[in-house]
Amino acid sequence: MxxxxxxxxxxxxxxxxxxxxxxxxxxxxxxxxxxxxxxxxxxxxxxxxxxxxxxxxxxxxxxxxxxxxxxxxxxxxxxxxxxxxxxxxxxxxxxxxxxxxxxxxxxxxxxxxxxxxxxxxxxxxxxxxxxxxxxxxxxxxxxxxxxxxxxxxxxxxxxxxxxxxxxxxxxxxxxxxxxxxxxxxxxxxxxxxxxxxxxxxxxxxxxxxxxxxxIPASHVRVRSPDLAALGRAVAAENWRARTAEEALLVYGATPADVGDLAYRHGIRIHELSPVHPSLEEAFMRLTADSVEFHGGG
Amino acid sequence: MVLRKATFAGAVAGEWIKIWTVRSTLWTMFSTVVVTVGLSSLLALAYTLSYDRLGFRARLAFDPVAYGLAGLNFGVITLGVLGVLAVSTEFSSGLMRTSLSAVPRRSRLLAAKAVVLAVIALAVGLISSFAAFFASQAIFSMRRLGVGIGDPEVLRAVTGGGLYLTLIALISLGAGAIVRHTAGAITSVLGVLFVAPIFGVFLPEDWGRTVQKFLPPAAGSAILTTRETPVTLPPWQGFGVFAGYTALVLLVAFVLFRRRDV
Missing domain, CATH: 3.40.50.300 (P-loop containing nucleotide triphosphate hydrolases)
Structure with missing residues (x-):
């Protein structure tokens, strides 16, 4: 130790x-x-x-x-x-x-x-x-x-x-x-x-x-013209979710789960993608202010 | 596995292995003996061959022991290099970090180095000194100029030659630990030993001569003489002065070695 x-x-x-x-x-x-x-x-x-x-x-x-x-x-x-x-x-x-x-x-x-x-x-x-x-x-x-x-x-x-x-x-x-x-x-x-x-x-x-x-957990990023309805449907399933830049990030579900859910509620979907945050991203967010030298450009 | 402690004896044993497992050690030892014995013999030969042409005063000043050990002054260079290398190469190679992770007590590590170096330098110094003595006296004897090892003061001077070279190695070890760069440390050691006396020459007559006696090379090599001369201190007094310089340099080396980052 x-x-x-x-x-x-x-x-x-x-x-x-x-x-x-x-x-x-x-x-x-x-x-x-x-x-x-x-x-x-x-x-x-x-x-x-x-x-x-x-x-x-x-x-x-x-x-x-x-x-x-x-x-x-x-x-x-x-x-x-x-x-x-x-x-x-x-x-x-x-x-x-x-x-x-x-x-x-x-x-x-x-x-x-x-x-x-x-x-x-x-x-x-x-x-x-x-x-x-x-x-x-x-x-x-x-x-x-x-x-x-x-x-x-x-x-x-x-x-x-x-x-x-x-x-x-x-x-x-x-x-x-x-x-x-x-x-x-x-x-x-x-x-x-x-x-x-x-x-x-x-x-x-x-x-x-x-x-x-x-490292943040894997999640599903979904965009829809009717984000509010989608949010309610997701909440009803007891999945954790949060909105980020016109999209909904859904935790604890696969893209298939979310797609099927949207289909059942007749909600149109414009994007449905799995997100696997990397150590790099987590690290970059954390150290954004503490890097000694930034590269040019 | 029993948890054995890292001890001073272990540190010394480690340093012993370390110094014998690089080629430079054998080379410097070999060249010390060759250079001191060879040059002492050549100088003896030159003196013996030109003896007939020397004036009364020159013959009176002749000290067969000091002249016969004159080559030791060149052994100063090789053993000085050995002393510097024993510590400076650890800094230049990065080995010092490994050594200090094994022996983190700084004084223990430097003391272990000093012990090992002193043993080796003393052995090489004594071998060189005795060999130079017997070789040169054999040459002087061609003109009945030589002395024997049993004559007054002679054994002291020849043994002193080995002790002087040991101090040279130790003062160089100190310089290596202080300067931490091979070239810089060798330059400072040789600079003090060979260049400093030049300044004494330019000082006014009286105290210039006094200063000269106390300068490191003159003080250290006083032990090699068997006749009183106006330019050197009495043998043991001179040796004591040089031992004082060595102690001072080692003291500074230990203090800095304990304090500095590696």
């Missing part, structure tokens, strides 16, 4: 994280979503104590990260694509990390197998592809078999096969009851992996909610 309270980081007058309160819980993949520059990476560095909070605090299992007796056994973090020395092999990189936290050497072999780097483990890391580098970072995160895992933009630069692999890995880690905290600016990726969402924009936490609550 990761808990931040009033977490604030100011870099030279610019507030990167602004009084953030959030909790990351076990057993579910928690997505950390926000536009580039929103403060995701800074928040993750604050969790690990790599950056010092200007005010407020963040704890891991109730302690500051630096006070954990064996940090790699409690938290595994993939911070960025490259956090290793190119002159060292994957095997030696993991071996020194294991040694610092009293992790047995056989665990190094295990994680190399898990991430599929076994064959290149003896080669110097500077020759690795982006995907291999990412796998090395994940191997390091898994090394201490930690109950908490953090991944900062894990799918960046990966090929489809690698993306699928990471997605499955994160879900299986969460299914094992671990805390999985993953940041991304890619909404489609989040929609596929995360069960819980923490949305950040300009350093502020904008939402902290289950994914299902964040």
């Amino acid at each position: 990761i808990s931040a309270s009033g977490l604030t980081k100011v870099y030279g007058g610019k507030t990167a994280v602004d009084h953030a309160d959030f909790t990351v819980r076990p057993g579910v993949v928690t997505g950390f979503l926000g536009p580039n520059g929103a403060g995701k990476s800074t928040a993750m560095r604050l969790i690990l104590g790599l950056d010092r909070a200007t005010s407020g605090s963040v704890t891991v299992n109730g302690r500051l990260y630096r006070d954990l007796p064996a940090p790699l056994r409690e938290v595994g973090a993939l911070l960025e694509a490259k956090a290793w020395h190119g002159g060292r092999s994957a095997y030696n990189h993991l071996r020194f990390l294991a040694r610092t936290n009293g992790i047995p050497n056989r665990r190094v072999r295990e994680v190399l197998d898990i991430v599929g780097l076994h064959d290149v483990a003896a080669k110097r890391a500077r020759g690795y592809s982006l995907g291999m580098g990412q796998r090395l970072g994940i191997a390091a995160a898994l090394l201490g078999d930690p109950a908490i895992l953090m991944f900062d933009e894990p799918v960046n630069g990966l090929d489809p096969e690698g993306i699928l692999w990471i997605r499955r890995l994160m879900q299986s880690l969460a299914a094992e009851g671990r805390t999985v905290f993953v940041s991304s600016h890619l909404m489609s990726e989040m929609a596929l992996t995360a069960g819980h969402l923490i949305v950040i924009g300009r350093g502020r936490i904008l939402a902290d909610t289950p994914m299902a609550d964040f």
